[in-house]
Amino acid sequence: GATPAATTGGGEITVFAAASLTGSFTELGERFEAAHPGAKVRFNFAGSSALAQQINQGAPADVFASAAPANMKQVTDTGAVTETPVTFARNTLQIAVPKGNPAGITGLGDFAKADLKIALCAEQVPCGAAAKKVFEAANVTAAPDTLEQDVKAALTKVALGEVDAALVYRTDVRANDKVDGLDFAEAGQVVNDYPIATVAKAPNPATARAFVGFVLSAEGREVLTAAGFAAP
Amino acid sequence: MTLHAELRVRRGGFDLGVDLGVERGEVVALLGPNGAGKTTALRALAGLTPGGRVTCDGSAWDGLPAERRPVGVVFQDYLLFAHMSVLDNVAFGPRARGTRKAEANARALDHLRQVGLEDFAKAKPRTLSGGQAQRVALARALATSPELLLLDEPLAALDASTRLRVRSELARHLRTYEGHTLLVTHDPLDAMVLADRIVILEGGRAVQEGAPREVVRQPRTDYVAHLVGLNFYRGTAHSTEVRLDDGGTLTVAEPADGPVHVVFPPSAVSLYQEKPAGSPRNTWPVTVSGIEQHAHTTRVDLDGSPAVLADVTTATVAELRLQPGDELWASLKATEIHTYPR
Amino acid sequence: MTLHAELRVRRGGFDLGVDLGVERGEVVALLGPNGAGKTTALRALAGLTPGGRVTCDGSAWDGLPAERRPVGVVFQDYLLFAHMSVLDNVAFGPRARGTRKAEANARALDHLRQVGLEDFAKAKPRTLSGGQAQRVALARALATSPELLLLDEPLAALDASTRLRVRSELARHLRTYEGHTLLVTHDPLDAMVLADRIVILEGGRAVQEGAPREVVRQPRTDYVAHLVGLNFYRGTAHSTEVRLDDGGTLTVAEPADGPVHVVFPPSAVSLYQEKPAGSPRNTWPVTVSGIEQHAHTTRVDLDGSPAVLADVTTATVAELRLQPGDELWASLKATEIHTYPR
Amino acid sequence: MRQRLPVVLVLPALAGLAFLLVPLIGLLVEAPWTTLPSQLVSAEVGEALKLSLVCASLATVVCLVLGVPLAWLLARGDLPGTGVVRALVTVPLVLPPVVGGVALLLVLGRRGLVGQHLDAWFGVSLPFTTAGVVVAEAFVAMPFLVISVEGALRAADRRYEEAAATLGASRWLTFRRVTLPGVLPGVVAGTVLCWARALGEFGATITFAGNFPGTTTTMPLAVYLALETDPDAAIVLSVVLLLVSVAVLAGLRDRWIRA
Amino acid sequence: MRQRLPVVLVLPALAGLAFLLVPLIGLLVEAPWTTLPSQLVSAEVGEALKLSLVCASLATVVCLVLGVPLAWLLARGDLPGTGVVRALVTVPLVLPPVVGGVALLLVLGRRGLVGQHLDAWFGVSLPFTTAGVVVAEAFVAMPFLVISVEGALRAADRRYEEAAATLGASRWLTFRRVTLPGVLPGVVAGTVLCWARALGEFGATITFAGNFPGTTTTMPLAVYLALETDPDAAIVLSVVLLLVSVAVLAGLRDRWIRA
């Protein structure tokens, strides 16, 4: 709950963050605590949509960091978040292939080949929506074998050699040492924004705002960049 | 002071309709052929099968579920609780009726001693022989000291000598017992020794009722006659002459008129190779259809008019060299024949 | 042509060690008190409980599991398959041994007819009475026409007249039956009627063996004497004088020497209110300890030296006004007493 | 003659029932009913529903064929090490379904221990196929069947099997005609658990078989994806799945009760 | 005297066993064993493991207390509508766990149908607490217990209960001392299923109780997060979870078998 230290940026806050932010936000939390003695950051990492549901049901969140604007919209629509969310990171797509690229994938064009095993994200999830735009931009009709529920699932299939290629986020490729990433030209045209905001009924709004500020600070950007995120 | 039951049960094609009265302290034996409805009657009395009305000492049991009726039941197939020790099985009733553990166990041990199984107190029912299990079931039912004791063939699986001992223990117990007892049995001796009154059930109906000696002497159905080992016929008497319904005529000592039952013991029949000339008024030709060796006599099954059973000594069998198919003469003294109105 | 079994089974504290031989076509009755090991012996023969060795017509059954042994078993608690109809239960054995369906059903119906239950062919076992279930179990075991038929108290639950009928059906069946039969029973009459030989089992050991009449006339243990209803003593003979081990002396007709068994029937004992002056050489004072009413006689339990059972007529009971505790004189003719070496 | 039901049993029973059912009522209350009809007639939903029912039923058949004998072996085989094997059988329950899917991929995938041979020798590849969905569901659901059937077998009276043996029945015949009918209520319970679990299976399916409409997109996958964009639609889809499963199970009620 | 086991049963049984166990072998083969020791001693893993065991065991207790009476009511209550209720009980099986979590939030959340009153009147809030984990696990696992215990009750011989009644035992005493011990193998099987399912529970837990290390992060959640950052670690964590659950279940073997 709120403590007197709130005004000084102390006390405990709870950050609801998308699962794909697990690595970078854990480090951000540690650095924030080091910079703000007396402050404590608790994380709740889960899928952005689950987090949105929880916040809408009155979860005691101070900060919500979503992996997609759509999930952020779910909470602003209900009034659980009243302030305007800020984009703190961006992610672009990359082609993931198994280590050594056994199928010899060269670019987006290979995604149209029926004899290759291709994994994409489902359209309902951000990486799938992004992929769709990329293919439209590249004018390629992809022939996927599976539409994965999230990036990790797609990446797992690449790592195990189950598919020959998948279109995933750059940050995910970087975190997985069993896959190689291939850049492609159209990647820059479609970026996925990560919005962050403090929750309207945040138990500890002062520290919450301090944390959001920290994420947006230069030190925060450094951590996010190291994880492969692009600056907004 | 009386238990009165009007039992009306319908199970599948079977239909039970019988009225029973049992005085306090009285033991009523229920006898009847397989499938006559004896077990069904007991279940209805215990409240396990709905049907009919029961009043005991003036209070109606109709609405009461089984566990609120003060009954004790020995089931035909024992139904000992497999996961409890023998002692716990016997102590279960007293415990369920609120007796404290130590006392219930002591009482259970006492009842086990009465059936000669105190050494098996700790055993699991699975390790008991058939007869041992039945004795435990008996002890379990007796341990609750119920108002109404329902015993479904409680001695059927016991060996001859244990049976003798348990029967006389049970007789002693029942003599001093204050409640009402209904005993199902197939053994007329059990009924004779244990019961004050016998009710014969056939096809779901009570067909005869009375003191044991009375039933034994004056059977009213083939089943009862078989049970007590008498030759039994229906006939019509004209003075000392009785014309039997299934053929044949017998001369009797006591004059009577109208429809009668006729009985005489197999031992009253004598067998001859030639037609005897002597005094017996009833002499007729018969054919041997079967021979059964009993412990001290031989029973001969004879076709004829009437067909008849005869008990003869082993000496007679040897002398006549009896074989199925042999043609003989049966003879029967009029004074050995007992008749009574139908 | 013989079945020979050396059974050695240990179950918990119980230990069975018995050798059995059964000729082809022979029926051996196994009698013994509850817990003597009869069921255990049957299970070992059927291959359900390991222990001992069995050879039949020269081939050893030792390694064979139950379903490869040509046996048929009637279990003490029937074990009918609850989900099959009565007909399917009986047809199960022939079907399992490869008979075609129509034929198996016909055969099953035939066996059901023999036990008087053809009307119940379609019924579920749950709806049968105890006696009906036992008859189905019997039909089921007979339907496989096995080499070795094992019957565990197959008539215990039958009513008197059905028992008579089923027993004589069974006797007829067994007479023409080619295989070996082992019959467990508590009823000496069943043993007399059905068996060619009797084996008495006590405490897991065979204590007596012989033709039924022989066993009945010369019991060797209290159990057997009880079973056949004789007064039985152990004693030491010096010519016509026998000193009984438990006290008392009897004068017998046939001189003998050394340890003997002494038996006489309860009906050989007469009772008097005053010491009789007549010829019987054995006369001694006794006290009435129990009275049991049987169908045609009354059995009196007497304490004394020796203690003795007497069967008296109802007339005698009325005349003497017998009551427990009465002091009487027992008398016994020397010629009624049978002695034989121990 | 009917006894009053004991409060000490009825109260917790009703509490348990409420605990299971109130959340469903919550779902039903919140569900945007107006969109239900349009969802119901939507081709994709129909396709997913049909695929779910078919795959769950096939998986249940696979589980019955393999699982009932396995339960029998555990209960009656008298083999050494049965205790450990029984514990191992529960492992797919404990495994997070996604990891279960990974495990299946490691074995049956294109480069898996077994899968590479399947692919090379028979040209069979399970991932991304409807057969793969059945395999994933069967893997996750089989332990339910095995454990409950084994419990039922353990409780059954073995002497009926002895009786069958003395009548000349082989163990197989005994199993078919005596043992199995005797534990039918247990088998039915296990089958229900197995079918329902297969119907609701999500994690292992999407990991092993992937998600492609018409081939591998079962209802739970559709629900999950709908949750990402339109939680209301997800609830409606779930309700549809529920109603269908309740209808199927309640429709089987007569057979079920007879057992 | 021992019979040969029939091939027609043993073959499918072994196939079933292989089907369940080979994927685990796959996992074990692939697991980066070198990192295992360091994972095992890591504080977070220890915490998550302890939390998993505690929550699964508590959830199992809750399921036993509520579910066994419910199973009894379904099997013995002779109430109308039992068939539909029985089908409804299976619903949490069919519901994708994430939707189950949403349903729980809708009812027990701070703004839920029941939860708002709990909060207002008692100041109790279940979501995002360890108690919430127990609730979510119990909700998902209880049907397994109920259905398998009910199957066992249905198969049991009711005449023993009749015998108990004639001895004066109330239905409650009969239930405790006769019925329940008689179906113990079924209850044990149900308990095992329930515990294992609770131990592996993920979707409903993360949705209803969130993912807070030390409070609500059970092993499956830890595995999920590890999948985000270090897939190998995820497999190691899964293997740890497996080994512990097999050890616990095999360790209970004696009691289990005795039952």
Ligand SMILES: Nc1ncnc2c1ncn2[C@@H]1O[C@H](COP(=O)(O)OP(=O)(O)OP(=O)(O)O)[C@@H](O)[C@H]1O
């Ligand atoms: N549940 C049932 N459904 C249909 N018929 C039944 C049911 N229970 C019993 N019966 C029938 O009712 C009749 C009477 O059965 P009951 O068990 O009362 O006989 P019984 O007199 O005890 O016979 P026994 O001496 O053989 O034990 C039998 O014909 C039996 O088949």
Ligand SMILES: Nc1ncnc2c1ncn2[C@@H]1O[C@H](COP(=O)(O)OP(=O)(O)OP(=O)(O)O)[C@@H](O)[C@H]1O
């Ligand atoms: N599984 C077992 N464990 C321990 N003891 C056992 C087991 N089975 C039987 N016994 C014991 O073995 C002895 C013989 O049992 P058995 O069933 O063979 O007797 P029986 O001669 O058939 O008696 P009855 O006439 O009463 O049926 C009994 O004392 C019994 O307690």
Ligand SMILES: [Mg+2]
């Ligand atoms: Mg009966």
Ligand SMILES: [Mg+2]
């Ligand atoms: Mg026996």
